[in-house]
Amino acid sequence: MTYADPRDANYIASANQPHASALASDYTALGMQLERRGIKIDDITRAVANFKVAIPSWGVGTGGTRFGRFPGVGEPRNVFEKLQDCSVIHKLTGATPTVSLHLPWDRTDDYNGLREHGAALGLGFDAMNSNTFQDQPGQPLSYKYGSLTHTDAAVRAQAVAHNIDCIKAGALLGSRALTVWIGDGANFPGQTHLGRAFERYLESTATIYKALPGDWRMFIEHKMYEPAFYATVIQDWGSSLMAAQTLGPKAFCLVDLGHHAPNVNIEMIVARLVHAQRLGGFHFNDSKYGDDDLDAGSIEPFRLFLVFNELVEAELAKAPNFQPAHMLDQSHNVTDPVESLMTSAIELQRAYAQALIVERKALHGYRIGNDVLMAAQTLKRGFTTDVSPILAQARVTRGAAIDPVGAYRSSGYRAKCAEMRPGKQSLGGGIV
Numbered sequence: 001m002t003y004a005d006p007r008d009a010n011y012i013a014s015a016n017q018p019h020a021s022a023l024a025s026d027y028t029a030l031g032m033q034l035e036r037r038g039i040k041i042d043d044i045t046r047a048v049a050n051f052k053v054a055i056p057s058w059g060v061g062t063g064g065t066r067f068g069r070f071p072g073v074g075e076p077r078n079v080f081e082k083l084q085d086c087s088v089i090h091k092l093t094g095a096t097p098t099v100s101l102h103l104p105w106d107r108t109d110d111y112n113g114l115r116e117h118g119a120a121l122g123l124g125f126d127a128m129n130s131n132t133f134q135d136q137p138g139q140p141l142s143y144k145y146g147s148l149t150h151t152d153a154a155v156r157a158q159a160v161a162h163n164i165d166c167i168k169a170g171a172l173l174g175s176r177a178l179t180v181w182i183g184d185g186a187n188f189p190g191q192t193h194l195g196r197a198f199e200r201y202l203e204s205t206a207t208i209y210k211a212l213p214g215d216w217r218m219f220i221e222h223k224m225y226e227p228a229f230y231a232t233v234i235q236d237w238g239s240s241l242m243a244a245q246t247l248g249p250k251a252f253c254l255v256d257l258g259h260h261a262p263n264v265n266i267e268m269i270v271a272r273l274v275h276a277q278r279l280g281g282f283h284f285n286d287s288k289y290g291d292d293d294l295d296a297g298s299i300e301p302f303r304l305f306l307v308f309n310e311l312v313e314a315e316l317a318k319a320p321n322f323q324p325a326h327m328l329d330q331s332h333n334v335t336d337p338v339e340s341l342m343t344s345a346i347e348l349q350r351a352y353a354q355a356l357i358v359e360r361k362a363l364h365g366y367r368i369g370n371d372v373l374m375a376a377q378t379l380k381r382g383f384t385t386d387v388s389p390i391l392a393q394a395r396v397t398r399g400a401a402i403d404p405v406g407a408y409r410s411s412g413y414r415a416k417c418a419e420m421r422p423g424k425q426s427l428g429g430g431i432v
């Protein structure tokens, strides 16, 4: 198989050529359809082209579960190769200019070099992610019974120090946020004092908060369960919001879609966090049962649309303190991670475009008049409109591919990586 660099502008232009006329006629047809609804298609395309989502560095390698991991070929072996794959995703979608790193998985002793490597690839760095849910080789104190909320102050101090290291590394990279997710909790009723554990969390995060540079934000990520299976210290948005409001104006709540019980109304949580001016951002993915970390929009696209509907309402209302950081957080166990991350970024743009074309004036009228059916139908019409031409046109305006997966596959990039990245992949269990 011949190899072509899928990031090369000429390669992308030639890959787009066979799709150009179909896109042009589909775009014109959709434009006329939306015109009849009083919507200018180019306005939507511009907004979609400006929509950005960060790639999780841990998502470009094949993920796994506790039962096993089946690595693909040509996997990135270090953070520099992870960035290379991220640049392919960005060049072919035009939607993912930043990467969210996870320490120590992405630790390097040359963060300035990493920053330059990223810049050369056209990439920046989004929120840093700390990790006190695993013990590292040679780590003095274990996180088996918790980290920021451990009963032993020395363990808490070790966890706090790690988070401050993440801030220091992030500052060298140009990141301006730290995401703190901890697995701390209990497997048995009685194992922990539910109130004091939360107080220890507030004490530890207050120290981390003090270390935040002036223009940084701290994202508190709640999760209902796993690895703790009875009680998790930051179990829900309520605990997260209480912590953010206690810590200070730089603390915000991060919503990982997979961190809720099935059927929880996540768009309602988003509406409340917007109201509280504490919506920091998202870890987008999809799930059917637990924290499945499946591709965004692959299981519940209507739910994703309803989340973006709340974001568009907030945007239109010019909600104060509203700058949500969008990130993907997925585990790609059976697909090529580059393909999954490209299609997932595009599914977020789809939900955003669908929310943008909702006829808000008519919807408002039906709501005020309690014309329930027409209100529901008017909202749903955004979701049932095929906005694919807008998404493809937005990519073209960014010099990206009309058919990213097609362009990626015909480039032979993965096969080339298999050649360039020899070496046995570890088979163990676990998400990375």
Ligand code: LRH
Residues within 6 Å of the ligand: 058, 129, 181, 221, 223, 256, 283, 291, 329
């Ligand atoms: C926890 C989580 C968190 C990351 C980890 C990789 O489930 O969502 O955001 O640190 O996955």
Ligand code: MN
Residues within 6 Å of the ligand: 181, 221, 256, 283, 329
């Ligand atoms: Mn997450």
